Amino acid sequence: MKEWKEYLPEFREKTKAFYAGEMTKGEYKGFSGFYGSYAQRGGKASMLRLRMPAGCVTKERLLFVAKIIKKYQIKKIHFTTCQTIQLHDLQPDIVADVMEDALNAGIITIGGGGDYPRNVMCSPLSGVEKEEYFDVRPWAKEAGEYLISLITAKKMPRKLKVAFSNSPANLPHVTYRDLGFAANADGTFDVYSAGGLGNNAKFGVKVAEGIKPEKVLYYIKAMRLMFCAYGNYENRGRARTRYMQDTLGGAEPYKKAFQEKLEEVISSGENLDIQVKQIPITKVGDGSSISGLRIMEQKQEGLYTVVWHPIGGQPNVEDICMLSEAISNMEDVEIRLSPDETAYIVNLTGNEAEKVLEVTKNSALTLFETTVSCIGANICQVGLRDSQGLLRNCVEEVRNAGISSTALPQMHISGCPSSCGTHQTGVIGFRGASKSVDGKMQPAFILFVNGEERQGQERMGKELGTILEADIPKFIVKLGKCVEESGLDFISWKEKNPEGIEKIAAEYLG
Numbered sequence: 001m002k003e004w005k006e007y008l009p010e011f012r013e014k015t016k017a018f019y020a021g022e023m024t025k026g027e028y029k030g031f032s033g034f035y036g037s038y039a040q041r042g043g044k045a046s047m048l049r050l051r052m053p054a055g056c057v058t059k060e061r062l063l064f065v066a067k068i069i070k071k072y073q074i075k076k077i078h079f080t081t082c083q084t085i086q087l088h089d090l091q092p093d094i095v096a097d098v099m100e101d102a103l104n105a106g107i108i109t110i111g112g113g114g115d116y117p118r119n120v121m122c123s124p125l126s127g128v129e130k131e132e133y134f135d136v137r138p139w140a141k142e143a144g145e146y147l148i149s150l151i152t153a154k155k156m157p158r159k160l161k162v163a164f165s166n167s168p169a170n171l172p173h174v175t176y177r178d179l180g181f182a183a184n185a186d187g188t189f190d191v192y193s194a195g196g197l198g199n200n201a202k203f204g205v206k207v208a209e210g211i212k213p214e215k216v217l218y219y220i221k222a223m224r225l226m227f228c229a230y231g232n233y234e235n236r237g238r239a240r241t242r243y244m245q246d247t248l249g250g251a252e253p254y255k256k257a258f259q260e261k262l263e264e265v266i267s268s269g270e271n272l273d274i275q276v277k278q279i280p281i282t283k284v285g286d287g288s289s290i291s292g293l294r295i296m297e298q299k300q301e302g303l304y305t306v307v308w309h310p311i312g313g314q315p316n317v318e319d320i321c322m323l324s325e326a327i328s329n330m331e332d333v334e335i336r337l338s339p340d341e342t343a344y345i346v347n348l349t350g351n352e353a354e355k356v357l358e359v360t361k362n363s364a365l366t367l368f369e370t371t372v373s374c375i376g377a378n379i380c381q382v383g384l385r386d387s388q389g390l391l392r393n394c395v396e397e398v399r400n401a402g403i404s405s406t407a408l409p410q411m412h413i414s415g416c417p418s419s420c421g422t423h424q425t426g427v428i429g430f431r432g433a434s435k436s437v438d439g440k441m442q443p444a445f446i447l448f449v450n451g452e453e454r455q456g457q458e459r460m461g462k463e464l465g466t467i468l469e470a471d472i473p474k475f476i477v478k479l480g481k482c483v484e485e486s487g488l489d490f491i492s493w494k495e496k497n498p499e500g501i502e503k504i505a506a507e508y509l510g
Contacts, residue, residue, distance in 0.1 A: 001103050004110050008103075011035050012096045015046070019092040029381065034151075036112025037095060040088065040379045046095040047379065048087045049112035050102060054122035054140040054164070055083030057335040057343075059327055064105040066324035068098055069317045077320060078375055079313040081420055082161070083172075083337040084112065084119045088379060110151060115239070117147035121163035121172040124336040127281065128298040128305060128346050132166040133183040138276035139213045140164040146217050146272075150224065158239045160227075161196070162220065164189075168455040172339050173422070175455055176203045178241040179223045181216055182455055188212060191219050193226075193258055196242040197419035203458050205251045207258040217272035222262040230257065281347060283332045288350030294363060295353060298346065304353045306345040308360040309370045311395060312388045313341025315362070322359040327352075339422075340372045340410070368408035368480075369395055374420035377432065383415035385432030385443055390469060397473035403480035406489035411476075413445070424460050425451035427494075428501065435466045443469040447509070449501045464502060465509035475508045 011032070018028040018039065025043060032038055036049040052061065065085060068074060076088035090098060099109050111117060120143050127135035143162055162179045163172035174180025176195035183189060188210040195204030208219065223241070230247050232238040248254045265272070285302015296305040310316070327333045327345065330352050336344040345356050364370045373391045377383030391413055398408065412426030423429030429451055435444035444466045451461030467475060482504060483493045494500060 001106065001108075004103055004108065005100065007035070007110070008096060008100055011037075011099070015092055015096060019043070025381065030114070033112075033114025034110065034116065035099065036109035037099070038113055038381065041377065041381050041383070045088070046090045046092065048090055048095055048098055048102075048109055049080070049119075050085045050087065051108045051112060051119045051144075052084050052337060053144040054120060054126075054137050055124050055337040055339075056122075056137070056141075057085070057337060059324070059330075059334060061105070061107060062320070062324045062335060063328070064102070064107060066321040068101060069321060071101075072098060075317060077315055077317055079310070079315065079337055079341045079343060081313075081339050081341060081372060081374070081422060082119050083121050083124070083339060085337070086375070088375075108148065111148065115158045116151050117160045117162070120144035120147060121161070121177070121339060123164065123166040123169070123171050124338040124342070124344050125296075125305065125346070126164075126166040128300065128303070129166065130297070130299045131169075132299075133185045134166065134187050135278065136164040136166045136181070136183050136189075136213075138278055139181070139216050139274060142274045142276060143216055143220060146220060153224070158236070160223070160241070165455070170453055170455040170458075173425070173453060174204075175458055176201075176425075179220060180204055181219075184210060186210070189216065193219075193223060194241045194244050194254060196240055197422060197424045198240075199237070199417055200240075200242060200246075201419070201424050201460060202242040202245055203460075205245060205254050205258070207255050208262075214274045214276075215272075217274060218262060218265050221265045221270075221272065222258060225261040225264060226258055229261070281332060283347055286349045286351065290350040290353045290357075292357070293365075294357060294360075296344075300347070302349065303346075304348045304350060306348060306353050306356045306360060307342060307363075308345060308356075309340075309342040309364040310362060311364055311369055312371075312373045312391050314388070315343075319359060319362055323356070326355050326359045340370065342370060366405040366408070367410050368398060368403075368405075371395075371411040371413065372421050372426070373413040374415050374418075376415045380415060382418065383432065384434075385415045385445060385469065387413040387415040387421060387430075387432065390430065390445065390472060394473045394476050397477050398480060401477045401480065403477065404484055407480040407483040408476065409490050409494075412451075422453075423448055423451075425453045425458070426461060427451060429461050430467075430472065433466050435468055437468070445469060445472060447505055449505075450498075464505055467505070467508045471508045475505060479504050 078086040122140035165174040180192040181189040191208040192204030376387040412429040414421035414423040415432040429448035430445035434441040448461030452459040
């Protein structure tokens with residue numbers, strides 16, 4: 001933390017210069033990303049990204065967020081698809097102060113943007129989920145510590161994203177990240193490399209099977225060496241690991257090259273073995289029980305998880321503060337952030353869960369309302385469309401139409417081709433675009449359908465065409481009504497009508 005604090009004076013100086021008009025937007029973006037901060041669209045305020053290793057928000061971290069909400073009058077927060085917490089609309093004179101306060105609380109922002117290793121992702125219910133293979137959190141957290149040590153290393157790939165999954169549900173999308181570790185039932189990992197969404201989207205190459213968890217850092221270092229050797233540093237748009245599959249001629253040559261770099265790491269003699277001590281959850285239930293739509297039973301007998309999904313991943317700041325206060329004296333309780341912007345509050349007794357349900361009642365009410373959305377063009381400099389606005393309009397129209405809770409799926413919305421909303425692997429995905437109407441360009445989104453994220457069934461969605469933004473809520477309501485009329489839920493309806501979405505969308509794609 002002391003080392004990172006030494007960078008703060010320069011950040012204060014450059015931030016002051018940018019807002020005084022002495023630096024261009026591009027110059028400041030290239031500088032500030034290292035600190036986990038960017039100027040928002042319009043250049044009047046900043047955002048700051050708080051790393052939450054493996055998506056775990058302890059009571060202490062949540063208390064810190066609650067304190068700075070009050071101290072700096074922060075009004076907008078976003079749970080990101082990389083399992084971090086973003087603070088928005090920070091005025092120029094406080095963003096560095098918030099960053100310093102975070103460092104004092106043991107929360108790192110450095111490397112949260114730019115060409116640096118991002119927050120290591122992890123299955124949010126690892127350690128408490130009944131269906132998991134094993135708890136992968138200890139290795140995810142160790143990987144995060146190691147990657148932080150590489151932030152100032154030279155020749156890093158852009159946005160190196162590393163993820164760990166505890167089951168084939170594949171919530172962190174380990175099979176299409178820059179580097180992913182997929183748990184096996186025998187306590188080992190399969191390793192996937194050079195995947196990613198966005199332009200030139202690719203699923204990762206399986207470069208190893210059945211590796212021991214203590215060996216994961218060797219693969220992370222091999223990944224870095226791969227990019228040093230084969231990454232594209234000349235073209236920023238191609239400076240992502242997935243392009244190396246093309247550079248090397250496909251999956252098999254890539255795998256061969258990766259194994260060669262791995263051997264270099266192993267033969268160097270550097271000891272990168274991870275020694276972790278798993279700390280089991282010893283808390284036990286108190287005899288109280290609870291059930292409901294937002295309640296999940298844990299594998300620990302008598303303990304529960306509350307599911308909280310603020311629509312669009314944007315919780316009310318008042319709810320953050322109330323939640324922090326509610327869990328302050330609850331043993332072993334913490335929040336786990338999910339890549340779909342859900343927050344899981346884990347290790348609750350039945351009585352505790354009841355209290356948490358009350359303070360998190362501002363939550364999605366259906367699967368459809370848990371739709372994933374990036375922060376959108378109203379805030380993001382590179383965003384093309386207001387993805388959050390589209391989501392709000394869709395939710396409002398679906399509620400007004402009285403569509404049943406099982407008639408629509410979770411959607412994925414990205415404001416631009418970067419796929420921060422993972423639109424390419426959603427059952428229904430939208431990507432910001434434009435459409436010509438009477439010779440004038442209008443706000444629109446490209447529709448993708450039938451994507452799949454589950455390990456072993458991964459599939460990129462089919463691109464159908466472009467729909468005017470104003471027509472999307474009508475399309476979604478019509479889809480919901482069609483499913484309702486069938487008497488089936490959405491999954492059953494889709495199985496019976498594999499091209500059903502395309503047929504309903506046709507009139508809006510003209």
